[in-house]
Amino acid sequence: MKKQSKKAKNAKSKTDREKTVPALNLDFDIEPPRKKYDFSESQLSAAKPNSGNKYTKNEIRRKQNKKRRLKNSVRNVLITLGVLLAVSVIGTVLSLTVFFKITDINISGSGIYTQEQIKQVCEIETGGNLFLIDKEKNREKLTELLPYIYDVKFKRKLPGTLHIQIQDAVCAYSVLNDDGTYVLLDDNLKVLENAAKESPADATVISDVLIVGSNPGSLVEFENPDTLGCIKSIAEAIKSVGLNDISQIKSSDKNNNSLLYKNRIVLELGDCSNLESKLYKCLAACEELENKNGEVKGRLNISTGKQIYFTEE
DSSP: OHHHHHHHHHHHHHHHHHHHSOOOOOOSOOOOOOOOOOOOHHHHHHTSTTTTOOOOHHHHHHHHHHHHHHHHHHHHHHHHHHHHHHHHHHHHHHHHHTSSBOOEEEEEOOSSSOHHHHHHHSOOOTTSBTTOOOHHHHHHHHHHHSTTEEEEEEEEETTTEEEEEEEEOOOOEEEEOTTSOEEEEOTTOBEEEEEESSOOTTSEEEESOOEEEOOTTSBOEESSHHHHHHHHHHHHHHHHHTOOOEEEEEEEETTEEEEEETTTEEEEEESSSSHHHHHHHHHHHHHHHHHHHSSOOEEEEOTTSSOOEEEEO
16 A cells, blocks of 8 residues: 555646646757867878787898898899909900901912902902901992902901902993093992993893993993983892893983893883883883794884783884
């Protein structure tokens, strides 16, 4: 009975308190204050885990040993490279001053000049170094001062032998002088002789030109500056196509060039453009003409490079 009366008493007192406390108006929203924090990059990096940890003595020792080994490796590599470089330099100096001296010079291949003539022109002597020979300079000197030398090859044979192989020039073209002599040229138009009494039977005659320079060992010089370029182009095209039986080249000017083929057919080329194509077409046309009419004679005009016109004589 006492417990129930006590509970009733407490409930009554609670009801009385609620009546005495005024009711609160909760019709508005309450938002907690906001605060913005701006963390700098240094603060963030400082907050990384283990960033403040100190290295132990063993860790410090290991790092120092690693750096020391790296320095030693780099130093050893540099020392090795230095030694190799020094050995290489010493070897090169010795090879150029002490070793590989020329003891023998063998000259072969020329049927026109003697070994003594070739040795006198060369700047190569025994006692010189086998690897310090200026090949290009000696080649130019030999082909200029000895015009009938077409090409020179130098071969070394250790320990001290030098082989000089000569290739003689062959007269490929000739030009008649006013005095009845001939200027003889090789296939590069280098002058071999400028007052030969005769022209070789297999040399191609160059006509309708005027020579103003014919120094043996040098390129021929024509009065018309375009002539040399035209004839060189024609000579190269003849060599490339493999055209034989050309007995004469005429070059009045850069737009009027012709060949005499088999002493029977004149190939009128016009200017010096597309020469190889023109010559191939001329060969095909000549074969067709000869198949129809054997020893045909006439003029084959291919100056346009496209159409071919034949005029029989």
